[in-house]
Amino acid sequence: MSRLFPRKLDLANGAVEMVHGSGGKAMAQLVAELFAAAFANPLLDQRNDQAAFDVPAGRMVVTTDGFVVSPLFFPGGDIGSLAVHGTVNDVAMAGAVPLHLTAGFILEEGFPLAELARVVTSMAEAAREAGVAIVTGDTKVVERGKGDGVFITTTGIGMVPPGVAPSGDRARPGDAILVSGTMGDHGVAIMSTRENLGFETGVLSDSAALHGLVAAMVAAVPDVHALRDPTRGGLATTLNEISHQSGVGMALREADIPVRGEVAAACELLGLDPLYVANEGKLIAICAAEDADALLTAMRAHPRGQDAAVIGRVVEDRHRFVQMETRFGGTRIVDWLSGEQLPRIC
Amino acid sequence: MSRLFPRKLDLANGAVEMVHGSGGKAMAQLVAELFAAAFANPLLDQRNDQAAFDVPAGRMVVTTDGFVVSPLFFPGGDIGSLAVHGTVNDVAMAGAVPLHLTAGFILEEGFPLAELARVVTSMAEAAREAGVAIVTGDTKVVERGKGDGVFITTTGIGMVPPGVAPSGDRARPGDAILVSGTMGDHGVAIMSTRENLGFETGVLSDSAALHGLVAAMVAAVPDVHALRDPTRGGLATTLNEISHQSGVGMALREADIPVRGEVAAACELLGLDPLYVANEGKLIAICAAEDADALLTAMRAHPRGQDAAVIGRVVEDRHRFVQMETRFGGTRIVDWLSGEQLPRIC
Numbered sequence: 296m297s298r299l300f301p302r303k304l305d306l307a308n309g310a311v312e313m314v315h316g317s318g319g320k321a322m323a324q325l326v327a328e329l330f331a332a333a334f335a336n337p338l339l340d341q342r343n344d345q346a347a348f349d350v351p352a353g354r355m356v357v358t359t360d361g362f363v364v365s366p367l368f369f370p371g372g373d374i375g376s377l378a379v380h381g382t383v384n385d386v387a388m389a390g391a392v393p394l395h396l397t398a399g400f401i402l403e404e405g406f407p408l409a410e411l412a413r414v415v416t417s418m419a420e421a422a423r424e425a426g427v428a429i430v431t432g433d434t435k436v437v438e439r440g441k442g443d444g445v446f447i448t449t450t451g452i453g454m455v456p457p458g459v460a461p462s463g464d465r466a467r468p469g470d471a472i473l474v475s476g477t478m479g480d481h482g483v484a485i486m487s488t489r490e491n492l493g494f495e496t497g498v499l500s501d502s503a504a505l506h507g508l509v510a511a512m513v514a515a516v517p518d519v520h521a522l523r524d525p526t527r528g529g530l531a532t533t534l535n536e537i538s539h540q541s542g543v544g545m546a547l548r549e550a551d552i553p554v555r556g557e558v559a560a561a562c563e564l565l566g567l568d569p570l571y572v573a574n575e576g577k578l579i580a581i582c583a584a585e586d587a588d589a590l591l592t593a594m595r596a597h598p599r600g601q602d603a604a605v606i607g608r609v610v611e612d613r614h615r616f617v618q619m620e621t622r623f624g625g626t627r628i629v630d631w632l633s634g635e636q637l638p639r640i641c
Numbered sequence: 642m643s644r645l646f647p648r649k650l651d652l653a654n655g656a657v658e659m660v661h662g663s664g665g666k667a668m669a670q671l672v673a674e675l676f677a678a679a680f681a682n683p684l685l686d687q688r689n690d691q692a693a694f695d696v697p698a699g700r701m702v703v704t705t706d707g708f709v710v711s712p713l714f715f716p717g718g719d720i721g722s723l724a725v726h727g728t729v730n731d732v733a734m735a736g737a738v739p740l741h742l743t744a745g746f747i748l749e750e751g752f753p754l755a756e757l758a759r760v761v762t763s764m765a766e767a768a769r770e771a772g773v774a775i776v777t778g779d780t781k782v783v784e785r786g787k788g789d790g791v792f793i794t795t796t797g798i799g800m801v802p803p804g805v806a807p808s809g810d811r812a813r814p815g816d817a818i819l820v821s822g823t824m825g826d827h828g829v830a831i832m833s834t835r836e837n838l839g840f841e842t843g844v845l846s847d848s849a850a851l852h853g854l855v856a857a858m859v860a861a862v863p864d865v866h867a868l869r870d871p872t873r874g875g876l877a878t879t880l881n882e883i884s885h886q887s888g889v890g891m892a893l894r895e896a897d898i899p900v901r902g903e904v905a906a907a908c909e910l911l912g913l914d915p916l917y918v919a920n921e922g923k924l925i926a927i928c929a930a931e932d933a934d935a936l937l938t939a940m941r942a943h944p945r946g947q948d949a950a951v952i953g954r955v956v957e958d959r960h961r962f963v964q965m966e967t968r969f970g971g972t973r974i975v976d977w978l979s980g981e982q983l984p985r986i987c
Contacts, residue, residue, distance in 0.1 A: 318873020527664020
């Protein structure tokens with residue numbers, strides 16, 4: 296490409312310019328020397344405006360998520376790894392095996408190329424680790440003050456194994472409710488970096504790809520009824536979504552919900568409830584009561600599910616309430632998140 | 642949903658608030674009363690974080706595009722219809738039949754819900770007209786001054802008919818180069834709205850879905866070698882991309898390239914070359930010389946290809962130059978776009 300780009304992109308000291316979104320030579324260079332170099336794979340290397348590949352007949356899933364997390368870099372991850380994990384997880388929550396990812400970048404004029412390169416490298420590593428490739432993408436640039444460094448929208452596709460069909464409308468009275476680990480780590484990690492909060496918790500984001508855990512779970516219990524990752528709005532909101540979709544209630548036991556001591560302490564300091572704080576590497580599973588032991592055993596045997604626990608059960612309730620027996624023996628309603636607790640958490 | 646949302650969203654006077662991105666009740670209401678209502682279809686109505694559907698075995702394509710066009714509304718379209726057309730077209734340029742779309746929205750705090758509703762309605766109409774459904778999506782909100790009203794990232798998937806395999810690396814010396822219509826309409830329509838230019842051309846954007854045209858083309862000539870829509874960077878840049886990918890040169894005839902009189906006049910006034918101005922409803926096709934008549938006939942028989950023309954041919958050239966015989970009989974090199982001509986054109 297030397298005729299086309301006589302000077303290499305200055306990844307150390309350069310910045311995003313409007314010309315990088317023009318569709319012309321500068322954009323081609325940014326794509327070639329940064330994105331294509333980091334994400335290199337045979338499909339992306341087709342260098343068309345789309346990736347083409349063969350698929351077998353079967354059940355496919357597609358999911359899209361935008362990422363606007365602030366700050367871009369946080370303890371345990373960054374917007375790049377998060378954009379991979381978040382979308383891989385939404386594919387996995389259908390019980391599916393992720394096939395491919397796509398990535399759309401919206402860059403702000405003036406954003407340092409060195410920071411963009413850090414994000415892209417992290418994204419490439421997360422994709423490699425998850426065993427999925429970023430097969431096509433797009434880059435746009437907006438003027439200074441019309442964006443915020445970088446926004447990333449990722450789309451994932453995957454194939455669902457036969458006999459597997461988890462869905463938010465399949466929770467039935469009597470079902471067991473499980474979580475794969477501690478609640479609230481991601482949200483607290485993000486908050487620990489926000490200047491106006493200025494505290495150091497030592498808590499890392501749990502940002503991680505969960506498709507390996509899900510594969511182990513559906514191998515043990517193919518008929519898992521529902522899977523969902525409790526991201527924005529946390530465990531409480533996600534359980535309310537499922538209750539609403541399935542037309543059921545839920546009965547939780549607070550003492551059984553795993554929360555790290557540091558997370559509980561930080562939440563207390565900030566007046567937050569960890570049940571409403573976002574997670575990026577945890578899942579909720581709902582299955583028939585008789586499958587709960589097998590599912591819990593499969594989860595605990597996987598590195599991403601070591602702290603898995605049964606936290607309650609699905610009950611009949613025409614009001615679709617999520618209720619919780621508190622540590623003090625009382626019962627309270629765990630409602631949807633109704634305000635804005637943590638802006639731009641993902 | 643009346644228990645959940647006692648008051649309806651105020652689509653007439655309301656505005657986007659940070660709480661609409663929280664993952665909680667306000668976001669659920671925005672999704673239910675605006676997005677899900679406008680895009681309603683059985684897959685979206687699954688209300689999971691992903692859409693699941695059956696696919697046959699075959700060749701699939703996936704493509705992603707971000708849209709940041711400014712202004713949001715322009716003669717002949719808006720960011721909503723453009724986000725559908727642009728992605729449908731990238732699917733179609735693989736010779737594929739579009740199956741489904743996904744949409745990720747990044748909203749700016751304070752953006753009027755009435756404008757968002759206009760965009761979403763237009764998007765839903767464009768999808769309906771194109772015969773594709775928006776099957777899943779995502780909404781994020783950023784603070785005032787960290788975005789610009791609305792950015793939309795759409796992803797499209799489609800299936801390629803057997804025997805069809807257009808690709809930018811398949812242009813061969815001797816091949817014919819065709820375009821489906823007039824060049825530069827979209828870019829000039831956008832520019833006519835920009836305040837600091839302040840002129841009225843009467844030119845409408847050509848924004849349109851081209852998969853119907855492509856279906857007619859591949860039915861006539863299944864072995865079309867390359868298809869690409871000349872968006873950012875225009876005809877000139879897109880032909881340079883293909884020359885580069887295929888390792889060939891191109892010889893164009895300026896007199897054969899269709900350009901509307903008003904577009905040519907506006908470009909002259911602004912010191913622009915219409916060959917570098919974006920299109921959103923036109924395509925370039927490259928095919929074997931012996932197939933050119935059949936392809937041109939098929940294109941002209943379709944409403945989106947009435948002004949189709951053969952504009953030149955592929956030649957051997959180790960420098961991969963795109964050259965053009967000018968109206969005055971000379972020859973000049975048509976290089977890649979090298980500056981930023983029209984920021985945020987799509």
